[in-house]
Amino acid sequence: GQQLNQSPQSMFIQEGEDVSMNCTSSSIFNTWLWYKQEPGEGPVLLIALYKAGELTSNGRLTAQFGITRKDSFLNISASIPSDVGIYFCAGPNFGNEKLTFGTGTRLTIIP
Amino acid sequence: EAGVTQSPTHLIKTRGQQATLRCSPISGHTSVYWYQQALGLGLQFLLWYDEGEERNRGNFPPRFSGRQFPNYSSELNVNALELEDSALYLCASSLAWQPWAVKSYEQYFGPGTRLTVT
Numbered sequence: 001g002q003q004l005n006q007s008p009q010s011m012f013i014q015e016g017e018d019v020s021m022n023c024t025s026s027s028i029f030n031t032w033l034w035y036k037q038e039p040g041e042g043p044v045l046l047i048a049l050y051k052a053g054e055l056t057s058n059g060r061l062t063a064q065f066g067i068t069r070k071d072s073f074l075n076i077s078a079s080i081p082s083d084v085g086i087y088f089c090a091g092p093n094f095g096n097e098k099l100t101f102g103t104g105t106r107l108t109i110i111p
Numbered sequence: 112e113a114g115v116t117q118s119p120t121h122l123i124k125t126r127g128q129q130a131t132l133r134c135s136p137i138s139g140h141t142s143v144y145w146y147q148q149a150l151g152l153g154l155q156f157l158l159w160y161d162e163g164e165e166r167n168r169g170n171f172p173p174r175f176s177g178r179q180f181p182n183y184s185s186e187l188n189v190n191a192l193e194l195e196d197s198a199l200y201l202c203a204s205s206l207a208w209q210p211w212a213v214k215s216y217e218q219y220f221g222p223g224t225r226l227t228v229t
Contacts, residue, residue, distance in 0.1 A: 031216045042115070042201050042220035043154070050213045088154070092216050098167060099144075099218060101154040 004089055004102035012108045019076040021105040023089030032072040033099070034063050035088045043088060047074070076107075084109050113138065115204050115221035123227045124192050132187040132224045136204030142166075143185040144218055145177060146201040154201065160185050161207060192228045199223045 006023045013019060023032070031050055035043035047058050049065035049072060056063055064073045072089055089102040116135045124130050136143050145157040156169040160179035168175075174190040183204075189196055203218035 031213055033217065035220075040199070040223070040225070042203075042223050045217060045219060048213075048217055090218075098156055098159070099216070103153055 004091070004100050006087075006089060006102040006105050008105060009103070010106040010108065012110055013079055014110050015079060015081060017079055019079055019083070019107060020073065021075075021087060022071060022073045023102045024071045025091070025100075026070070028069040029072075029091035030069070031091050032063070032065050033090045034061075034072070034074050035090060035101075036085045037088060037104075038085045046087075079107075079109060081109055083107060115202055115219055117200075117202050117221040117224050119224060120222070121225045121227070123229065126192055126194060126228055128192050130189045130192060130196075130226055132189075132200050132202075132226070133184065134187070134202030134204075134221060135184045136202075137219055139206070140204035140219075141183050141207045142205045142215070143179055143183065144203040144205070145185070145187050146203065147171075147198045148201060148223075149195075149198040157200075158187065166208075189226070194228050197226060197228045199225050 004023055004025050033048050034046045036046055037043040047056050047063040052065055052069050053067050054065040060077045062075045086104045086106050088104050090099045118133045142161040144159050146154040147157055148154050158177050159167040163179050177187040179185045201220050201223045203220045205218045206215045208215045
């Protein structure tokens with residue numbers, strides 16, 4: 001079945017640092033979605049990407065749709081305590097309504 | 112605009128019992144998806160409903176079932192509960208899915224129902 005691998009699995013950073021994470025697939029995706037989930041809550045959609053090479057920002061978050069269509073990247077600039085959570089990438093294969101979710105990157109901010 | 116709502120927030124059941132979880136989608140959304148998220152793990156796709164019909168299901172046994180009502184709200188039923196069914200059950204909604212409509216891939220999640228089976 002389809003797999004989305006995210007790296008790193010976890011990150012421990014200090015407040016104010018920039019964060020980079022990525023998501024890779026074994027096959028082509030036509031849409032990439034990035035979600036954030038806080039403990040005990042449902043995932044919240046952060047950014048949606050629709051075209052290869054597309055770069056989209058949402059505040060301090062910037063995501064890119066890889067040119068090969070097999071990867072996507074999420075950057076967070078100047079991290080703050082409320083950025084803590086698990087970040088998931090997700091995407092459908094062409095013609096498939098089902099979303100495949102990545103394994104997640106857990107972000108922890110060290111005081 | 113109200114988001115996806117789910118009830119109850121928490122549910123505690125005994126092994127062998129049945130559980131019913133409910134979901135109301137965002138107004139204007141007709142597709143409802145159910146996911147299971149075991150503690151510390153990722154999201155596993157359970158079921159997809161659209162226009163009152165089950166359109167797809169994940170790799171789960173038949174004791175996981177559900178339905179969608181005319182107002183597009185949905186219910187997930189889990190029969191003969193097992194200990195490993197303990198998880199956060201998430202409902203998501205989207206616009207009616209169409210393969211060429213990119214916005215229809217965007218799923219919006221509710222807060223989840225925490226099911227504990229003892």
